[in-house]
Amino acid sequence: MEQTVFNTFKKIQIEKPVDKIIKQIKTLISSGQLKPGDKLPSERKLSEHFGIGRTHVRDAIRKLEFYGILKTLPQSGTVVAGFGITALEGLITDVLDLEGNDFKSLVETRVILEQNTARFAAMRRDEKDIVSISSALAAYEKAVKEGNDTVEHDLMFHLKIAEASKNNVLKSLMLIVAPDIITFFKENDICTGTKPSKALEEHYEILEHISNREPEKAELAMYNHLKEILDTKL
Amino acid sequence: MEQTVFNTFKKIQIEKPVDKIIKQIKTLISSGQLKPGDKLPSERKLSEHFGIGRTHVRDAIRKLEFYGILKTLPQSGTVVAGFGITALEGLITDVLDLEGNDFKSLVETRVILEQNTARFAAMRRDEKDIVSISSALAAYEKAVKEGNDTVEHDLMFHLKIAEASKNNVLKSLMLIVAPDIITFFKENDICTGTKPSKALEEHYEILEHISNREPEKAELAMYNHLKEILDTKL
DNA sequence: GCCGTAAAATTGGTCAACCAGTTTATGGTA
DNA sequence: TACCATAAACTGGTTGACCAATTTTACGGC
Structure with missing residues (x-):
């Protein structure tokens, strides 16, 4: 496997759709359209708003859920944790630039x-x-x-x-x-x-x-x- | 909300499909049908084998992937980590009974x-x-x-x-x-x-x-x- | 008989439609 | 007017079909 030339570029990778959506959700919070404790727009709304499949939206939600930032109630809606904007933004930012473990x-x-x-x-x-x-x-x-x-x-x-x-x-x-x-x-x-x-x-x-x-x-x-x-x- | 009576049963919860599949995968490994380093059967095969939707299979795979037990190569297949059966079984078992954090x-x-x-x-x-x-x-x-x-x-x-x-x-x-x-x-x-x-x-x-x-x-x-x-x- | 190429089958990734509960709106009744 | 039953709309959950890339297979030329 000859990869030497391309290794220079290995850091460049297409932004995964999941992270893209997480970034969008962060924007929603930053811009005040989404406040702590609010109910997130439905997955459908989000997917068509972002012009992407609902699967990716669900993935993003589940990732943020893992870090305790969102909480989804079955058949009812997804809710933003009541953390205060500062903590929310900080946490999401950190989730986004989770680098590989050295x-x-x-x-x-x-x-x-x-x-x-x-x-x-x-x-x-x-x-x-x-x-x-x-x-x-x-x-x-x-x-x-x-x-x-x-x-x-x-x-x-x-x-x-x-x-x-x-x-x-x-x-x-x-x-x-x-x-x-x-x-x-x-x-x-x-x-x-x-x-x-x-x-x-x-x-x-x-x-x-x-x-x-x-x-x-x-x-x-x-x-x-x-x-x-x-x-x-x- | 009157729940006193039912609180006795709160520990009883339906086993999530994800955990069910993880358990099945563990069985596959225990029985020797799946050895460390092997390629997992395709998601389709697994889903019809277990009689469950492919989504759940994917969820299970992703969970095990998070814990480093599986590795999926896009458009190619999913591979079991080359850990040795002892470690694999131990790790999966531990993943299964992750309790809530006190x-x-x-x-x-x-x-x-x-x-x-x-x-x-x-x-x-x-x-x-x-x-x-x-x-x-x-x-x-x-x-x-x-x-x-x-x-x-x-x-x-x-x-x-x-x-x-x-x-x-x-x-x-x-x-x-x-x-x-x-x-x-x-x-x-x-x-x-x-x-x-x-x-x-x-x-x-x-x-x-x-x-x-x-x-x-x-x-x-x-x-x-x-x-x-x-x-x-x- | 061997190798290279192309086509067919298989893979994970993605999506849109469907399902079963929950919530909200509605309209008729006391 | 207040209230409750009913239905319509909406929610996340689930499924099967489609996509592009990979891998395997098959075939034809050498």
Whole structure:
């Protein structure tokens, strides 16, 4: 695949219809035609107003709904959150220029999330958590000794810890970040770089601290476990 | 609205078609009919196989795509991530039982995210960041002194800090958490509870530390600023 | 028998029509 | 005049058909 010449232009991409509509909705709000708490014009009206299919309008609404900016009531209408114009405009603007995730930010964020899931897990874990974390660790150990697929089992171990933290939001955020982490590690073969035996040992230490209800130690162990990744690829 | 009797059943809700299909796709993977890296059957095939409209199939695919589990190539096909069956099953399972966000988790997570955006902002801010944070703070101050809408301007201040942290992922996660925070505060009038003048003072302190490039102090100031919220409603 | 080209089938993307509830307007009645 | 039943209009939800690009297949020339 010869793409060298065109890579210069890779940043140039046609604005997706969804973002176009979101921008239009933002304009509606900015111009005061649409105030916080108002009911949005019907999807039909919007689609013909913007000269675009209703599908795209629905997509845009659902995206804004995901970020809590709109709320659609079935068979009744879609409503703008009662946030105040400042917050609404700010939020929509931020939604629009969500850039791709660079790996540095990704890892940085993962470390932060994981330090805290480990800490909370040590505070709140029950027996079931210990069991599920242990079994995930066992699967990881088996994979290490057989020499393959360590990345996924590694991540499952970490996800079980996130579950034990009893914090839905933290777990959700981990879930969002996780696949990107896996993909990158797969592509760059970092997993083979870090010694699996050492990682295994560290996993056991983390589990130990969580099991013993030692939040600070668990957090620190998690940090030490992940910190070298931070340095590896900066 | 008399609902007391029915509240007992509020947890029972019809399984959304999207989740139903996601479950089916998970089954396909579990049973080995669909392996990591494989191309998914076409949307048409899936829809008639499951006896459901193609729209729902597309919705399910897009949801799984958001979590990085599927990748769709326009006019070509949809592909399963090359994760290994363990990770795939685990991730899909977690996607399926994403529960609603309880407020305790929400605030806990917010504090964590914000401590770190403040820290990174103090390390990486440039002059433009200082300007935009300052102007957000000015708007907040004006709102405080006029006595309304503090919540949104408050949040905008925090979002500008997230931008200054130069960490895309952290900012995205803040964006996800933000609206829920606003909504809850609006509904429960917490903002009026905490003294706005004190909060304003704390905001200035945070900005000061970020401006002076003092990561630890910025992080601590942010923690102190938010910690009372943690205690307020536990 | 091999390769290149073109046509046919298949793909996700898009759209306009239809469905089942909700809301609003209407008009007749007390 | 106030009110309520009924119907008309409108809402988001869902579906099947159409589009353009891709992929596969088939055929003809070499």
